Amino acid sequence: MERPATTLAANEGRVAGYGLSIYTAVGHGFVYHGHNGGVEGGLNEMAYLPDQGVGYIFMINSGSGSAFEGISKLIRGYLTRELKKPARPALSSIKTDLVRPFLGYVEPAAPRQEILRFLTRILGVSRISLDKGKLVINPLLGKPQTYVAVSDFLFRRENEPLATLALIPAAAGGPLIQGGGGVAFILDTKL
Numbered sequence: 001m002e003r004p005a006t007t008l009a010a011n012e013g014r015v016a017g018y019g020l021s022i023y024t025a026v027g028h029g030f031v032y033h034g035h036n037g038g039v040e041g042g043l044n045e046m047a048y049l050p051d052q053g054v055g056y057i058f059m060i061n062s063g064s065g066s067a068f069e070g071i072s073k074l075i076r077g078y079l080t081r082e083l084k085k086p087a088r089p090a091l092s093s094i095k096t097d098l099v100r101p102f103l104g105y106v107e108p109a110a111p112r113q114e115i116l117r118f119l120t121r122i123l124g125v126s127r128i129s130l131d132k133g134k135l136v137i138n139p140l141l142g143k144p145q146t147y148v149a150v151s152d153f154l155f156r157r158e159n160e161p162l163a164t165l166a167l168i169p170a171a172a173g174g175p176l177i178q179g180g181g182g183v184a185f186i187l188d189t190k191l
Contacts, residue, residue: 029085
C-alpha cells in the first residue's frame with residue numbers, strides 16, 4: 001500500500017508517489033506516508049513515519065489552506081524534533097546524452113481533474129533544462145525546481161531523502177517526466 005507499483009516511474013525505480021490510497025511526502029527531511037483531503041469547510045491529514053513508529057492525524061473545520069499547512073508543519077516539526085534524518089541517496093552525475101531527449105518545453109499529461117484539462121494544459125507548461133550539472137524545471141507560473149541525479153533517470157531535490165522525479169525513456173513508454181504527487185509531463189516539441 002505504501003509504494004506505487006503500476007506507474008512508469010515505479011517501473012524505473014521511483015518509490016515516491018501514490019500506493020493504494022497512501023502517498024509519500026517529504027517533510028523536514030523525512031519520508032512520510034499518509035493521505036489528506038477535504039470537503040467544503042473542512043480539511044484533514046493522516047501521516048506517519050513507519051521506520052520511526054510515529055504518526056498523527058488532524059482535522060480542521062476550515063477550508064484555509066494556509067492554516068492547514070501551518071498546522072501540518074508544526075506537528076511534523078514536533079514529531080521529528082529528536083529524530084535523526086534519513087541519509088540522502090548518493091549523487092550521480094547527469095549523463096547529458098540520456099537527458100537530452102527530455103529537455104525543452106513540457107505540458108502536463110494527466111490533469112488531476114479532467115474538467116480542468118484546458119487550464120492545466122496552458123498554465124502547467126514548464127521548461128526543462130540543465131544548469132551547472134542539475135536538472136531544472138521552470139514552470140510558466142511559480143518558482144523553478146532544481147533536481148540532482150540519483151541514477152540515470154531518477155532525480156531528487158538536494159534536501160530530499162529519496163528520488164521524487166523520474167524521466168521515463170522511450171524504451172519504457174516515454175518520453176515522459178513523472179514528478180511528485182503523480183504529476184506527469186509529456187514533451188511537446190510544438191511549444
